[in-house]
Amino acid sequence: MTIFFFTEQMAKIGSGIVSGLTIIYLLLSDSGVLAETDGSLATYRVVNGALGQSVVLPGNVSGESISVVTWDYANSSHQKMVQLCVKYKNSPTTCNRERMTLKLKDCSLEIQNLTDSDEGFYEINARTDTDRHQEVMELRIYVLAGTNGNPATRCVVNGTLGQSVTLPGNVSGENISFIAWDYTNSSHQKKIQLCVKYTNNPTNCKRERVTLNLKDYSLEIQNLTYSDEGLYEINARTDADVHHEVMELRIYERVSTPVITSSQFVSNELCNISLDCLLERGTKPVYSWWTGDDKVTTDESHVLTDEGRSLELSLRPSDNRVYNCTVRNPVSEATMSVDLRNLCPDTEGEKLLGPFHICLITTITLIAFITAIVFTLYWKRELKINKGKYSRRHLHQLDANKGRQNPRAELTTIYDDTILM
Incomplete structure (x- = not known):
């Protein structure tokens, strides 16, 4: 398991306030984030924003030759997808919320004057004539240092239930006189020392499943449980400097392969079908429906309910018959397909019997x-x-x-x- 961190510091010189934007790439397998055997998830990003400041969610696609690009948002609590911005080729940009701007050069999304309500999942979908780009990011909002003592940038690391995770130390092993890893439970706010190492002394770790790597002083936690969620703080001291960093560990259970159930009834020559996407396990799942390369949204033929779990649709003989339900969370993704040709005729010659x-x-x-x-x-x-x-x-x-x-x-x-x- 490998974790990469990329940090870009932005300074507001006029006000003397330093805000941080940390983009964390968390790779939990060779192909990206851990996924079910029947699907894979693009690199999952966690972007940290400062309350009251601005943040840019990178699009990572060129604005040229893009036929359509959309940014959608799912609230962390309700998991209901809402379209924020959409841009079709040769058409003006439409954004449904204030404080948000779609940058046409790289299709990135800028959010100004951040509030707590901006936290959640952001998904970009861009399509060209030959390819499709999809990426998911989670935006976390924190208070700047100096307000209530919280750090301006806090790394958020996503771990998979039952797997291992490594929290990076980001310090060199040379000339370290003292290093300690502390843990604060999310609910009790009680700080506990996990591991400590002094020069010329052995490492002392006070919990099982926890190992301190002496090469880079990263912390490995094996067989993750929900009780491992919380804040992890590293303090390292050399002869000339002090290193301090805080990371938030979040634990997610991988989503299982969903099961699609259906019910059907006939009205005139339309086939009206209700589809339900059922999930056996998975933490904070986000649901989406696809037919071909098109994402299903609520329109005259489709109605999404129950936070995206249920889809009601009306089909004509010429409509596409295969629908996919995709379920994802920050560490996994799974998809199930259903072919509706057994429920409805798929040619103009076949008519529904009244x-x-x-x-x-x-x-x-x-x-x-x-x-x-x-x-x-x-x-x-x-x-x-x-x-x-x-x-x-x-x-x-x-x-x-x-x-x-x-x-x-x-x-x-x-x-x-x-x-x-």
Whole structure:
């Protein structure tokens, strides 16, 4: 597991206030963030912003040759996706919230005068003629140092339940006279010393599953549990300097592969379907629906409810039949598809059967059945009659032959005239 940190400090010289923007790339597998075997998630970013300041969420795409780009937002509490800005080729930019600006050069999103309500998940979706770019970021808002003692920049590290995580020390192992890692529980606010190391003394770690790496003084925590969430603080002292850094560890359970259930009813020639995306496990999941390369939003044919879990749609024969439910959180992503062709016809020639059509088909079937019975009875009667005629002719021929052979022979054949027509 590898963690990369990139920090860009921005100074407001006029007011003498220093604000920090820290962008953290957390890579929990070779392909990016840990994901289910049937899907992968692009690098998940955590962006820290200072209360009352501005922040730029990078788009990382060129504004040229972009046919459409959208920025969506999900509140950390309600997980309901809201479209913030959208830009179509050769059309003006539309942003649905004040204080937000879409930069056309790199499709980044600038948010001014940050408030606590701006915290949450931000998702960019950009599409060109040949490719699609998608990225998720979590914005965390903190108070600047000097207001209530909190640091201006605090690294947020996302860990996966049951896995391991490494909190970087970001200090060289040379000339360190003292180093300590402390932990503060999110609920009790009680600081506990986890590991301490003095020069020429052995490392002393007071908790199992915790290891201090002496090469870079990073802290490794194995077999993560929810109780490991909280603030981790490193203090290192050399002969000439002091290093201090605070990190917030958040634990997420990987999302399971979702299950899609459906119900269907018919109205005129429309097929109305309700789809529910059910999840067995996963911490703070965010739901989205896709059909082809298009993200489903509420419109005249689609209605999203229950924080994006449920989708109601009305289909015509020419509409796309395959829908995907994607569930993600900061450490994982999983997708399930459903093919609606079994529920609705997918060609113009196939029409949905209404009550009149069902009644007509039933009547025709009943008439055909009665006709078949009458024909069968008539055929059996004709067969019996023909068989009787053949039997009399055969007996008559036998008597004639017998008379010719012996003129004095007595003929004893009795004929039933009732079968003669």
